[in-house]
Amino acid sequence: MFEQSDRTVDIDILAFPETTVILLASVIEPLRAANRIAGRALYGWRLLSLDGKPVETTAGIAMPVHGAFRPGNGQDPLFVVSSYNWRRCNTTAVKMALSRAARHRTMMAGIESGTWLMAGASLLDGHRVTLHWEDQEDFSVRYPQIDVVKERFVIDRRRMTSGGALPTLDMMLEIIRRRQGYSMALEVSRSFLYERGGGMDEVPPAPSSVGVLDKRLYQAVRLMEETVEQPLALEQVAARTRISARHLQTLFQKSFGVPPHEHYLALRLNAARRRVIETDLSLADIAAGTGFNSASAFSRAYRGQFQESPSETRRRQRG
Secondary structure, three states, X not given: OOOOOOOOEEEEEEEOOOOOHXXXXXXXXXXXXXXXXXXXXXXXXXXXXXXXXXXXXOOOOEEOOOEEOOOOOOOOOEEEEEOOOHHHHOOHHHHHHHHHHHXXXXXXXXXXXXXXXXXXXXXXXXXXXXXXXXXHHHHHHHOOOOEEOOOOEEEEOOXXXXXXXXXXXXXXXXXXXXXXXXXXXXXXXXXHOOOOOOOOOOOOOOOOOOOOOOHHHXXXXXXXXXXXXOOOOHHHHHHHOOOOXXXXXXXXXXXXXXXXXXXXXXXXXXXXXXXXXXXXXXXXXXXXXXXOOOHHHHHHHHHHHHOOOHHHHHHHHHO
């Protein structure tokens, strides 16, 4: 599932009663945004329920589904999504259905309380997992054979787990980053404009950022966004945020999983891609307006990130 590719990946989402709307959205919306930004179907999804009837959410909104869950059908990744009162669904029949599905599925994910349901079907033994922080201690006592870690999300071999709605959003961004690259994941995260800084100017997090970002890192990201047309040297960015270049490297690597120059380049290429699609500017003007010395250097960097040339993007999006 994680190989770098633009082929369409279809995902089955098994939703249980009393799932929150925001939890379902945290799975689906990043995929929808990636499709919109790419201008092609990178991801498809089917929302399923145990009986094929609409899923009643905690908001009282019945979510229509594509059909009933059939454990023996398909090899697509299966996301088990559950929030409240999951014990009502933790029946022998459900355990058997999930166990049977695991024989065929390339990947299975436990989203919030979905981790409990997968554990009940013995699908997480010997794996590293996470779940909602309120449940971690009880889960560890109940399943000592499973390694519970205090992470927002965990990807371990053919299993994924997440601890809530925003951690699930981070997990979906990580999937997009692995498949379509950092620039795409960054652009998807920016489309949601959510932050964890608190009381600061709103700066969208990069994909897979962890916890509350360092204030100086916010300042560095903001400075990069403001200087897309005339990029600064890393030393200049560090000096203006009053830290050393080495420490800035460390902050980016720890919070974003990439060095600062890769984040900076992603910002510039994403800005360039928007201009390729949304304006009639020449490619030379777009290159100059996003800090590239020549149209050829811009085209090479663009193709390396998006696997097509700027002119191919413009043709495809407008076609």
